[in-house]
Amino acid sequence: xxxxxxxxxxxxxxxxxxxxxxxxxxxxxxxxxxxxxxxxxxxxxxxxxxxxxxxxxxxxxxxxxxxxxxxxxxxxxxxxxxxxxxxxxxxxxxxxxxxx
Amino acid sequence: xxxxxxxxxxxxxxxxxxxxxxxxxxxxxxxxxxxxxxxxxxxxxxxxxxxxxxxxxxxxxxxxxxxxxxxxxxxxxxxxxxxxxxxxxxxxxxxxxxxxxxxxxxxxxxxxxxxxxxxxxxxxxxxxxxxxxxxxxxxxxxxxxxxxxxxxxxxxxxxxxxxxxxxxxxxxxxxxxxxxxxxxxxxxxxxxxxxxxxxxxxxxxxxxxxxxxxxxxxxxxxxxxxxxxxxxxxxxxxxxxxxxxxxxxxxxxxxxxxxxxxxxxxxxxxxxxxxxxxxxxxxxxxxxxxxxxxxxxxxxxxxxxxxxxxxxxxxxxxxxxxxxxxxxxxxxxxxxxxxxxxxxxxxxxxxxxxxxxxxxxxxxxxxxxxxxxxxxxxxxxxxxxxxxxxxxxxxxxxxxxxxxxxxxxxxxxxxxxxxxxxxxxxxxxxxxxxxxxxxxxxxxxxxxxxxxxxxxxxxxxxxx
Numbered sequence: 100x101x102x103x104x105x106x107x108x109x110x111x112x113x114x115x116x117x118x119x120x121x122x123x124x125x126x127x128x129x130x131x132x133x134x135x136x137x138x139x140x141x142x143x144x145x146x147x148x149x150x151x152x153x154x155x156x157x158x159x160x161x162x163x164x165x166x167x168x169x170x171x172x173x174x175x176x177x178x179x180x181x182x183x184x185x186x187x188x189x190x191x192x193x194x195x196x197x198x199x
Numbered sequence: 200x201x202x203x204x205x206x207x208x209x210x211x212x213x214x215x216x217x218x219x220x221x222x223x224x225x226x227x228x229x230x231x232x233x234x235x236x237x238x239x240x241x242x243x244x245x246x247x248x249x250x251x252x253x254x255x256x257x258x259x260x261x262x263x264x265x266x267x268x269x270x271x272x273x274x275x276x277x278x279x280x281x282x283x284x285x286x287x288x289x290x291x292x293x294x295x296x297x298x299x300x301x302x303x304x305x306x307x308x309x310x311x312x313x314x315x316x317x318x319x320x321x322x323x324x325x326x327x328x329x330x331x332x333x334x335x336x337x338x339x340x341x342x343x344x345x346x347x348x349x350x351x352x353x354x355x356x357x358x359x360x361x362x363x364x365x366x367x368x369x370x371x372x373x374x375x376x377x378x379x380x381x382x383x384x385x386x387x388x389x390x391x392x393x394x395x396x397x398x399x400x401x402x403x404x405x406x407x408x409x410x411x412x413x414x415x416x417x418x419x420x421x422x423x424x425x426x427x428x429x430x431x432x433x434x435x436x437x438x439x440x441x442x443x444x445x446x447x448x449x450x451x452x453x454x455x456x457x458x459x460x461x462x463x464x465x466x467x468x469x470x471x472x473x474x475x476x477x478x479x480x481x482x483x484x485x486x487x488x489x490x491x492x493x494x495x496x497x498x499x500x501x502x503x504x505x506x507x508x509x510x511x512x513x514x515x516x517x518x519x520x521x522x523x524x525x526x527x528x529x530x531x532x533x534x535x536x537x538x539x540x541x542x543x544x545x546x547x548x549x550x551x552x553x554x555x556x557x558x559x560x561x562x563x564x565x566x567x568x569x570x571x572x573x574x575x576x577x578x579x580x581x582x583x584x585x586x587x588x589x590x591x592x593x594x595x596x597x598x599x600x601x602x603x604x605x606x607x608x609x610x611x612x613x614x615x616x617x618x619x620x621x622x623x624x625x626x627x628x629x630x631x632x633x634x635x636x637x638x639x640x641x642x643x644x645x646x647x648x649x650x651x652x653x654x655x656x657x658x659x660x661x662x663x
Contacts, residue, residue, distance in 0.1 A: 105324055108434060108442055115446030118217055123451040126223045128547065128572050129561075131455060131554030132284055134223050135422055138448040139291045141216045141236055142429045145298050146265075147209075147247045148313075148436050152305030153261050154253045155312030161257045165308035170264050172301035175294045177268025178275070183291060184237050185276035190284075191233060193561040194226040196568055 133190045140183025146176035205250040206439060208242055213443030215239030220447060226567055243440045281562040282519050285418060285551040286350040289343045292421045296339030296402075299428040300395060303333035306435055307391050313436055319386050325435050330379045330391065332431025334398040339424040341402030346417050349406075350551060356411025364408060371401040409470065412516070412593075414551045415459040416470045423452025455553050462547030464599075464610040492628065495646035497658035500587075500622050503646070505663060507584035509540040511576065513613055514556050515549045517590020517625070521652035524563040527589065530656050531565070533663040542579070543570045544613050546594035577614050586618040590652050592625070596637045605635055621645040624655050 126134050152169025153161065160166060215235045222232015248258070279287050306329050310316050315325040348354035375397055382390040409417050430445025460467050504510050512531070518524060531541045543565065549556045560570055571579075580586060588595055591613075599610045615621055616639060623645060630636050639645055648655050 104437070105434075108437065108439075111439060112430060112434075112442050112446050115213070115443045116450045119220070119447040119450035120454065122217060122220045122447070123454045126220065127225060128458075129545070129554060129557035129567055129570060130223045130226065130229060131458075132288075132552060132558045133229065133554070134220070134451065135288050135418065135455070135553065136284075136291070137219055137223070137233060137236055138422060138426070138451050139288060139295065141219060141240065141444050142295050142425050142448045143298070144212070144216075144240060144243050144440050144444050145295065145302060145429050145432055147243055147438055147441060148302035148306070148432050149298060150244070150247045150261060151251060151312060151436065152302055152309070153264075154251045154257045155305070155309050157255075161260060163309070165305040165312070166257075168301040168305040168308070170260065172298040172305070173261060173264045174268035174271075175298040175301070177265045178272040179291050179294045179298070180240055180272065181269040182272030182276045182287075184233060184240070185273055186279065186284075186287065187233050187236075188230070189276060190281070190558055190561070191226070191229045193281075193558070193564075194229070194567050195561070195564065196226075196566050 130191075130194070133187050136183050136187045136190065140180055140187065143176040143179035143183065146173060146180065149173045149176055200246065200249040200252070202250070205246050208246040209438055209440035210443075212239035212243040212246075212440045215242070216440075216444050216447060220451065239440075281558055282522055283351075284558060285414065285555060286347050288552060289347040289350055289418055289421065292418075292425045293340045293343035293347060295425040296336045296341075296343060296421075296428055299336030299425075299432050300333050300340060302432050303329045303336065303435070304391075304395070306432075307333075307388075315435070321386060323383055326383050326386070327379065328431055328434040330382055330394055332428050332435060333391075333395050334375050334379070335424055335431060336428035337395050337398035338402035338405065339421055339428055341399045342406040342417075342424070343402075343421050345403055345406040346414065346421060349411060350414060356414075358410040359407040364404065368401065368404055371397055371404070375401070405471070411551075412548075413463075413470050415462075415548050415553055415555075416456050416467070418552045419452050419455035419459055420471075421452070423449050423456060426450070426452055459548055459553060462611065464607070490641045492640050492647050493643075493645060495622070495648055497648070497655060498662045499646060500648055500655075501659045501662040503620060503622065504534055504539065504585050504587065504659070505537050507539055507619075509542075509579075509583045510534060510585045510587055511580060511583045511615075511618065512541065512543045513586060513588045513591050513595060513615060514543065514545070514560070515589065515591025515594065516551060516555075517592075517652050519550055519555065519559055519590070521590065521654075523589060523653035523656050524559045524565075526653050526656040526660065528560075528563040528565055529660045530663070533660055537663070541569065542576065544573065544576045544580075545570060546573055546591065546613055547611075549591060549594055573611060573613060580614045580617040583618040585620050585622060586615040587622045587624070588615060589624045589656065592630075592637055593635070595639060596635065598635065598638055607635065615639065616642065619644065622648060624648045624650065624652050626651060
């Protein structure tokens with residue numbers, strides 16, 4: 100019997116949870132705020148779905164409801180991507196060691 | 200671009216995201232980690248453009264929208280003050296949630312674009328995945344909005360509770376599941392809208408009973424939700440990058456919630472089902488008999504610390520509110536010139552989000568190797584001359600170790616009472632968030648400094 104592709108994706112999902120578990124426990128507590136802002140930024144990779152939705156169909160279709168929702172999602176995700184990575188960068192620049 | 204090739208690139212960006220989180224294990228590698236994250240994002244976006252392959256008018260519009268959103272995000276990122284970081288993160292969570300809802304709506308209205316079947320004939324698995332993604336996304340959105348309003352102070356941080364609240368939440372949860380079941384059967388638009396609508400409501404109801412100081416748990420929890428929503432959409436789109444990211448973010452938020460709950464010695468459900476405070480207010484007023492406190496001024500504090508050989512600083516939310524971190528750094532610099540050894544002690548739930556105090560101290564140019572976590576520094580209080588508590592309260596309360604009746608009993612606290620003398624910067628004797636009196640106020644070796652945290656610290660700097 101052939102294995103449903105869903106099972107493969109599900110395996111990736113479960114293994115990624117485990118990777119996340121071990122990686123996040125090794126994050127130093129002083130960087131927990133940047134951790135939140137960077138996870139915020141990377142979860143905006145949902146923009147991939149937004150782009151597909153916005154570009155669906157021919158050029159005349161871009162004002163259809165489903166495409167408009169795609170465009171709106173692009174704006175939201177883009178705010179998050181730029182905002183998330185930049186604010187993380189800004190925070191990380193501030194973490195400095197003692198000047199010896 | 201072939202489907203196999205693009206799938207490989209999505210895997211690559213997933214790996215880059217893992218490396219982005221891995222980098223955060225130390226401040227030195229963290230900046231590099233952030234670049235990995237950015238690279239992963241660029242790869243995912245470019246590959247999506249190439250695999251859609253539609254470079255007509257629509258592509259131009261996409262770029263415009265991308266730049267509009269991007270500039271808004273960039274402006275926010277550069278202008279936001281560090282003290283406002285908790286509400287910023289809550290706001291960003293709401294955007295991820297709403298984006299997930301929007302993508303799910305598009306996929307439901309135009310399944311052909313995503314290879315999910317045709318309208319009214321969407322594959323069963325895809326329907327479940329997209330409706331779960333939409334429901335979790337909607338809860339994330341409205342819950343984060345409430346968290347944002349509470350953190351911003353637009354809405355009172357006090358828990359809002361009413362009779363039958365938990366029953367109502369349970370009912371909403373069950374009805375979403377039932378509706379998803381019927382959606383799979385009938386595929387009607389109205390059912391889909393109902394799921395989204397009820398989930399918005401559930402998000403609001405889930406967060407309003409949670410009080411201000413429990414916000415670290417709430418923010419971490421919403422962080423986790425935004426991840427699960429992304430993963431749900433990732434399954435719908437059969438996109439590896441999104442599935443990996445969703446799982447990473449979901450487990451990251453879950454771990455942070457766990458750490459925050461442990462920092463308060465409370466179970467996750469205890470936090471979710473509503474805060475302390477509401478019931479404890481009555482008991483705190485009756486225990487408030489007048490006990491003598493020693494009241495000091497800036498000169499006393501300066502004298503005490505100047506002559507100490509080691510000082511430990513315990514910052515809390517009050518420092519963030521007063522924006523006292525820069526004044527605090529100046530004070531420490533002055534002390535160091537006098538040969539005093541100074542370190543900082545951070546309780547896991549100090550502030551309104553995980554790591555909140557660390558970011559503020561970093562902003563004030565405090566080197567991170569002078570800042571210690573609870574377990575690292577707790578034994579040092581016994582050998583320390585002065586503990587300078589600025590804007591913290593409950594996390595120092597020794598009652599957590601001695602009184603099993605106390606609501607905070609069992610919570611890990613900083614052993615400040617072991618230091619030779621204690622300086623408590625506080626505006627009044629009012630109890631902290633937990634609504635319980637702090638025994639430290641009345642000890643012989645405690646000097647209360649009644650003032651705004653920033654003003655008092657500045658005055659101490661002057662008299663040093």
